[in-house]
Amino acid sequence: MSNIIYYVSFILLGIGIYGIVSQKNLFKQLISLSIIDTAVNIFIVALGYVQGGEAPIYSAITPVANFVDPLPQALVLTAIVIGVGTLALGSILLIHIDEKYGSLDPDEIRDTREVVE
Amino acid sequence: MMRRVWAILVAGVFLYFLIAQFLPIIPDFGNADMFLRVSFDIISKSTTSNYNVVEFKKSKDLEDGSANVVTSIVANYRAFDTLGEVTVLFCAAIGVGILASVLKPKRKIEFEEHRVLRISTGIIFPLILLFGVYIFIHGHLSPGGGFPGGTTIALGVLLLMLSNNEFKVTPVAKHIEQVAGAGYVVIGLMGLAIGGVFLMNFLPTGVVGNLFSGGVVPIVYILIGFKVGAELSSVVSDLREG
Numbered sequence: 001m002s003n004i005i006y007y008v009s010f011i012l013l014g015i016g017i018y019g020i021v022s023q024k025n026l027f028k029q030l031i032s033l034s035i036i037d038t039a040v041n042i043f044i045v046a047l048g049y050v051q052g053g054e055a056p057i058y059s060a061i062t063p064v065a066n067f068v069d070p071l072p073q074a075l076v077l078t079a080i081v082i083g084v085g086t087l088a089l090g091s092i093l094l095i096h097i098d099e100k101y102g103s104l105d106p107d108e109i110r111d112t113r114e115v116v117e
Numbered sequence: 118m119m120r121r122v123w124a125i126l127v128a129g130v131f132l133y134f135l136i137a138q139f140l141p142i143i144p145d146f147g148n149a150d151m152f153l154r155v156s157f158d159i160i161s162k163s164t165t166s167n168y169n170v171v172e173f174k175k176s177k178d179l180e181d182g183s184a185n186v187v188t189s190i191v192a193n194y195r196a197f198d199t200l201g202e203v204t205v206l207f208c209a210a211i212g213v214g215i216l217a218s219v220l221k222p223k224r225k226i227e228f229e230e231h232r233v234l235r236i237s238t239g240i241i242f243p244l245i246l247l248f249g250v251y252i253f254i255h256g257h258l259s260p261g262g263g264f265p266g267g268t269t270i271a272l273g274v275l276l277l278m279l280s281n282n283e284f285k286v287t288p289v290a291k292h293i294e295q296v297a298g299a300g301y302v303v304i305g306l307m308g309l310a311i312g313g314v315f316l317m318n319f320l321p322t323g324v325v326g327n328l329f330s331g332g333v334v335p336i337v338y339i340l341i342g343f344k345v346g347a348e349l350s351s352v353v354s355d356l357r358e359g
Contacts, residue, residue, distance in 0.1 A: 002146050010135045014128040022124030048156075051147035056160065056186035057260065058325050063173035067186065069149055071156040074190035078202045081264050081345075085209030088352050092216045095356075099220060 005046045012039035026097065026104040030090045037083045041076045048072035159194060160186055174326045182322030183257030183331035191262065192334045192341075196316040199337075200301060203344060207298060210348045217355040225358035228279055238280040245273035253342030257331040263338040267345025274350040278357060286354035290347040297344035304333055304340070 012035060019032030048069030054062045056070035094104060101109045144150070151157050158164045162171055162179040171179065181189040191199050253266030277284045308317030323330030 003140065005146055006140060006143075007136070010132055013135070014132045017131050018124045018128040020124075021127050022121050024120075046146060047143065048149055049147050050149050050151055055260065057258075058171065058173040058184040058186075059259075060173065063175075065160045065171060067151075067160055069151060069154055069156045070160065070186040070190055071154070073187045074195065077187065077191060077262075077264060078198060081202055082205050084349075085206045088356065089209045089212050089216075092213045092356060096216060096220065 005049075006043065009039045009043040009046065012036075012042065015039075024105045024107065026106065027091070027094055030087070030094065033090075034083060034087055037079070041079055041083075044072045044076050044079075156186075159190060162189070164194070171325060174324060177322075177324040179322055179325065181318060181331065181334070182325055183334045184326045185257055185259065185262075188257045188262050188334060188338065189331070192257075192337045193318055193332075196305070196337065199341070200305065200316070203298065203301065203341060206345065206348055207294070210294070210352050213352050213355050217358075223358075227282055230280070230282060235280045238276050242273050242277060245276070246270060249273065249342070249346065253338050254335065255328075256338040256342075257334045258326065258328065263341025264345050266338075266342040267347075268349060270342075270346035271349030271353060275353050278353065286350050290351045290354075294344050294347040294351070297340045297347070300340045301337060301344070304337060308333070 016032045016036035016039060019035065020029050023029055023032065048071065050068045052066070053068035054066055056067040056073070058065070097109065098104055101112045103109055103112065151160075158168075160171070161168055162176075162181050163169055165180060169176075169179075173184065181193045183189040183193070249266045249269035251266075252261035252269060253263045256262030256266065274286065305316040308319050309315045311317070311319040318332040318334070320332035322332045329335075
């Protein structure tokens with residue numbers, strides 16, 4: 001029962017994979033990718049938790065170290081920022097696809113391309 | 118319908134693999150053994166020296182003086198990683214800018230202007246700006262840092278866009294971004310010149326918990342804050358019109 005946070009992140013991962021495989025709309029697939037991103041971030045932060053640990057900041061409340069693992073948090077900070085970058089780049093690419101083919105469905109895009117050719 | 122069944126199967130296989138094969142080999146939630154981890158040295162700020170106890174407002178002249186341990190990892194121990202991260206964000210912003218500018222029909226998303234939103238934005242925007250600056254200046258003392266602070270500033274810019282259709286992010290944003298990014302590299306080269314290691318912390322680190330502590334960490338985080346704020350503002354504006 002104490003591992004419930006791992007299950008939460010696994011289930012989010014499953015939702016993301018389900019979304020990528022089942023959805024036809026490319027934008028929904030992009031959002032599924034970002035759900036997977038979130039799931040992995042939750043998992044990595046959860047790996048560093050120590051029972052009873054405080055946030056890893058020396059302050060008036062915690063003058064001496066009794067901290068959770070700060071390294072996963074620093075890595076997740078990087079991952080979040082890169083997630084934002086890829087999400088922005090992906091969405092502008094999808095805007096391009098939509099303006100060129102008038103659709104975000106791969107099957108419809110394929111049909112449009114055959115008509116054009 | 119077939120697609121959905123297929124998707125459930127794939128997701129189920131993944132979940133089975135993760136829960137049955139992967140869960141047994143990772144430590145239970147909350148039972149991470151800090152004494153065996155690299156972070157233990159980083160928390161005690163003694164990766165190169167012997168173990169010493171760090172105390173808030175008492176310890177001084179440590180190898181890294183920032184009270185926020187995550188910041189000391191991001192902007193000191195793993196500053197080279199952060200340089201790479203900032204470069205990735207820079208490439209993404211450039212890519213969004215180029216792709217938005219070559220879109221054939223020039224488009225612009227217009228919002229319905231509202232008087233209440235417009236006036237209240239005028240009141241609240243300076244406060245948002247101030248809060249963003251506070252977050253990245255205190256990045257080495259409190260939760261936050263360059264990335265959240267820059268994002269807060271970019272959200273303020275987004276609020277201006279929502280309330281005012283004439284508002285535009287000028288090319289000044291791009292220049293701020295370039296200067297801040299170059300400043301990060303210059304600080305790294307100064308470390309190379311003074312200490313012999315790229316991105317070395319060459320300033321005195323001071324007392325843990327003071328505003329002027331941490332050596333180059335606050336400077337790096339202020340530069341990152343400006344860079345991320347300018348970058349995300351221009352990404353938002355590129356996505357809105359191009």
